[in-house]
Amino acid sequence: MPEASRDIWRSAGLGLLGHTEGGRLSVTEAFLRAYFLRPELRPVDESCAAEIQLHEALMAEPLRPVGNGDLDAIRDRDAADNYRAVLAFRDHLMAHPTLEAAYLAVFNGDAVSIAPIMLDHLVHAVMANVLSGIDDPFRARTAELFFREQTVMTGDSVLMLADAEMVELHAASASPRAVGGPLAPAQAARREVTFDVLNEENADHYWRRADQYDMAIDFRFTEPALDAFARNLELWLRHLLHVETRIQPQRKIEDARWTWHVGLDAQATRILNALYDGQTLDDETLSDIVALFRLDWLDRRDAVDGMADKPVYLALAKRSDGILKMKPQNLLTNLPLAARQ
Numbered sequence: 001m002p003e004a005s006r007d008i009w010r011s012a013g014l015g016l017l018g019h020t021e022g023g024r025l026s027v028t029e030a031f032l033r034a035y036f037l038r039p040e041l042r043p044v045d046e047s048c049a050a051e052i053q054l055h056e057a058l059m060a061e062p063l064r065p066v067g068n069g070d071l072d073a074i075r076d077r078d079a080a081d082n083y084r085a086v087l088a089f090r091d092h093l094m095a096h097p098t099l100e101a102a103y104l105a106v107f108n109g110d111a112v113s114i115a116p117i118m119l120d121h122l123v124h125a126v127m128a129n130v131l132s133g134i135d136d137p138f139r140a141r142t143a144e145l146f147f148r149e150q151t152v153m154t155g156d157s158v159l160m161l162a163d164a165e166m167v168e169l170h171a172a173s174a175s176p177r178a179v180g181g182p183l184a185p186a187q188a189a190r191r192e193v194t195f196d197v198l199n200e201e202n203a204d205h206y207w208r209r210a211d212q213y214d215m216a217i218d219f220r221f222t223e224p225a226l227d228a229f230a231r232n233l234e235l236w237l238r239h240l241l242h243v244e245t246r247i248q249p250q251r252k253i254e255d256a257r258w259t260w261h262v263g264l265d266a267q268a269t270r271i272l273n274a275l276y277d278g279q280t281l282d283d284e285t286l287s288d289i290v291a292l293f294r295l296d297w298l299d300r301r302d303a304v305d306g307m308a309d310k311p312v313y314l315a316l317a318k319r320s321d322g323i324l325k326m327k328p329q330n331l332l333t334n335l336p337l338a339a340r341q
Contacts, residue, residue, distance in 0.1 A: 008140050011211050012128035013121075017099065023239075025099035025129055032062035032090055040082045048075040054083065063094065089118050100126060100240055107329045123147040123328055127232075130239045137206035138228035141198050141217050145229065145316075146236070146328045148213060152290055152318040159290065161225075162195050162216040164323055170195075198225070219290060221251055230293055233314070233331060240332055244298040249291060253313050259306075261313040262295075262334045265326050268317035290316045290324060295335075307336040 007014055013034055018026035035041070036058050043052045050073035057064055066087055074080040092112050096102040103122045106114055124147040131143055144150075149164035195216040198206060206215055217225040230247040237243045253275070261276060263269025267288055274281055293314040300308035312335060318324045 008128055008131060008143075008207075008210050009124065012124045014125060014128045014132070017125060017129075019129075020098055023129075024101075025125060026097070027093045027099060027102075029062045032093075033059060035086050035090070036062065038086075041079070041086060046076070047079070048073075050074050051076065051079055062090070085115055085118075088112065089114055104240060104332065107333050119329075120147040126239070127236075130235050131232075136228060137198060137203040138217070138224045139232060140210065141206060141215060142225050142229035143232050144213065145324070145326045146232070150324040152322050152324050153216075154287070157220075159218065159220045160197065160216050161219050161290075161324065163213040166195075166213050200224075221249055221291075226291060229291070233293070233295075236328060236331060237335075241337070243302045243335075243337065245302075246296045246298055247293050247314070248296075250294050250313070251292070253292065255311070255313075257310060258313065259310050260336050261315070262330055264314055264316050264328070264330055265324065267319050268315040269330070271317055272313070272315050288317045288319070290318055302338055304336045304338050312336065 013031055014025075016028060016031040016034055018028050020026055036055060041055065043055050047055075050070070054066065054070055054074065058066070066083070071080045071083055074083070092105070092110070092114060093099065093102045096105055099122060103119070103126065106112060106119065127143045127146055131140055134140070144163065145161070150161040151164045151167040153160040153162065195214060196202060196205070198215045198217050202215075209215060219225050219229075226249045230249055233247045234245055237245055258276065261272045263272050271281065271285065271289060295312040295314055297303045297308060303310075314331070316324060316326065
C-alpha cells in the first residue's frame with residue numbers, strides 16, 4: 001500500500017485527532033488549536049490587545065471558557081464573530097464523545113448552528129479515517145465529493161468531475177490563449193483549463209497530489225470512479241449508522257414498485273421528487289442527473305416495514321451553474337431505517 005494512503009489528506013487533520021476503540025475519532029486540544037491558527041482567527045498587525053490576549057489564552061488552553069465580555073472587548077467585530085462561530089463549534093464537539101457523534105447530532109435535533117465549511121471539515125476527517133486502510137486511488141478521489149464541490153463537464157461522450165475551487169483558481173490564472181483539454185468549463189470566462197484525469201496509468205500519482213485536489217475523474221457509467229463512489233456510500237452508512245447495504249450504479253430507474261428515493265444533493269432531490277410524482281421533465285433538466293444508484297439492504301431488519309425487500313434509489317445532480325454539491329447527510333437522515341432497539 002502506498003505510504004501516503006495511510007493519511008490520504010494531510011489537510012483533514014487526522015493526525016491531530018484521537019481514536020476510540022470502536023474506530024471513531026475523538027477531539028484533542030491539538031485539533032482545536034489548528035482552528036485557532038486559521039487565518040480568520042490568527043491576530044494581525046491591526047489586532048487590538050483584547051484579541052491578541054484571547055488568542056494567546058486559547059492557544060495555551062483550547063478548552064478555556066470564553067464569555068461574551070471577552071468577545072465584546074474585541075475591536076474588530078468580524079474577528080469577534082469568527083471567534084463566536086469557532087467557539088460554538090468547539091463546544092458542540094466537546095458535548096459529544098466522538099467527532100462522528102457530533103456530526104450526526106447536527107442533523108438529529110441538536111439546536112446548533114454550524115457553518116457549512118465546518119461540517120465539510122468534519123466529513124473530511126471522517127472520510128480520511130474510514131479510508132485509511134484502503135489503497136484504491138479511485139476510492140480516495142471520489143470520496144472528495146463528500147466534502148468538496150465539483151465542477152461537472154459534459155459533452156460528446158464526456159462526463160468529468162473536477163474540483164470546483166481548483167477549476168476557478170486555474171481559470172483565473174490561465175492565459176486566455178491557453179490550450180484546453182477535455183475539461184474546459186464554459187464559466188471560465190473564455191479561459192481554458194486542463195486537468196489530469198485519474199486513470200489506471202496515473203493512479204499512483206494521486207497519493208502525492210491528494211491535498212492539491214487537481215485530478216479530475218471520469219464519472220461515466222461502467223467507469224471505475226462511479227463504482228468506487230458507490231463503495232464509499234456503503235462505507236459511509238456502515239461507519240456512521242452501522243447499516244450494511246449494497247449500492248450499485250444504475251443507468252435509469254425502471255421500477256413499477258418505486259417506493260423510496262434519496263437525492264444526494266438539492267437538485268437531485270427536486271428531480272427525483274418530480275419524477276416520482278409523475279411529472280414530465282424536459283431533457284435539459286434530466287441532463288442535470290450525474291449518477292443514479294440502487295441501494296439494497298443486506299440485513300432486512302435495518303429497513304422499516306414494507307421496505308425490507310424494496311430498493312432505495314439515489315441520485316447525484318449538478319446545478320444550473322454546473323456545480324455538484326453533495327450533501328452526505330441526506331443519506332443518513334432520509335433512508336427508511338427501522339428504529340433501533
